[in-house]
Amino acid sequence: MTTIDLKKNTIRELNEKLQGSSPGKKFIVNNTVGKHALSVGLTKEIDVEINGHVGYYCAGMNQEASIKINGNAGPGLAENMMSGEVRVTGNASQYAGATAHGGLLIIEGDASSRCGISMKGMNIVVGGNIGHMSAFMAQSGNLVVCGDAGDAMGDSIYETKIFVRGKVKSLGTDCVEKEMKKEHKDELGKLLEMAKMNYSVDEFRRYGSARKLYNFDIDQVDDY
């Protein structure tokens, strides 16, 4: 196990050390004080535990690595993640998990606006609430929300599945509530288990695309 103290080491030194590590190693990062771009671009199966709040773009582009943040995360957490797991024990700011292709992002607290915007296959589990415009143009993967959702959830959504346990303030264009079938309950159950969130799948509702924006509609020509 290697401990990296950001009072002594620069962000560049931290990222170089993590990126250059061989698989199976464990790292602890201390004294983060809201610094940006911590633990980004990792490609190996390593464990990173970050103690303290982090700034912008933590865990961006993550592949294979498992990153745990004991604190809150600033904007752009786990942007464009490809695989692996990122867990935040506190809250996450705007656009957590944006454009991410794979892996699991767990936010134990609340996520702010635009959570999962344009997500392309990752799974996100939020223990608390999500802010407005979440899952905007979300393409695939799952967004699980154990609390409430803000305004315009799932606006212009493609094929991401959204599961919400609490209230949804409003749905965005082309996002509708859908039937919760057995296959959805099974998938949701697995995600809740992986995220260690102790809720029954029966408490959730499912939302997704009405697929009315997929094709050009001649009756809406005046809207363009």
Added chain:
Amino acid sequence: MCGIVGLFIKNSKLESQLGALVAPMLSEMTERGPDSAGMAVYRDPNERGCKITVLAQQVDFDWANFEKSVSTNLSVNKFFVNQNHAVLSLGSSINEVEDWLQSNWAELSVTSAGSNIEIFKGKGNPSDFIEQFDIKSMTGTHALGHTRMATESAITTEHSHPFSTGQDLCLVHNGSLSNHNRLREKLRRVGVQFKTDNDSEVAAGYLSWRLSEGDDLDEALNHAIEDLDGFYTFAIGTKDGFAVMRDPIGCKPAIMAETDDWAAMSSEYRAIATLPGAENARIWEPEPTQIYSWKRS
């Protein structure tokens, strides 16, 4: 991009350290705004009269001559110069002093007016600003600071924040307004004066106008949501505290934190992390269009 910091002291024992606490916060926001910086400090109330901060454009302005002129014509409680600014605590009303300055010292511009507020600002790196104005030694009840990265108008001291929005009121802004030209013309027609082509000054002018129309601060900010088009996180300094509001889209960042000793806001947590006890503070992100305010009880 710009950086905002605000610090409100709850434990009066820390008032003597206001500047020492807020200077590292401002310094931490340097990358967000390296071209100019400014600070509004609330301290030493002059209730029986007014306190005015004036700014001179000339580097070699003759402050001694100005001080002589002020003390001959007005009743002076306190006068001090800090760089190219001077703070005048006077026995007269704000209107009298502003009229007198306009008639006799038109080359000076007023950066703040009220009983507690003082505003200092300048172009250049925030760390130079902190050094030159000796921000670390300042005492007071609360302060708002700004680091500017100009995106829509020139880099001058007058374009820098905070902007005065009325007596003991000031505004700092992170964001950009898209309807500021038209709104400036509209406000000019109702008598609001502007010194620059800066968009944030229009927001300040707008709030001044709403307040002069009888709105309280919350009402003025709610009207601003309707009439200002663009992105903004605003922090507004008041005599007793400060308020924070983000636009309906909430693109521009803001983070707030509170302990038993202080309440703080900033564009980023790393500025708040410089404060004592930040690691155990209650921390949250302000919701769009919600007004958050602290007041001295």
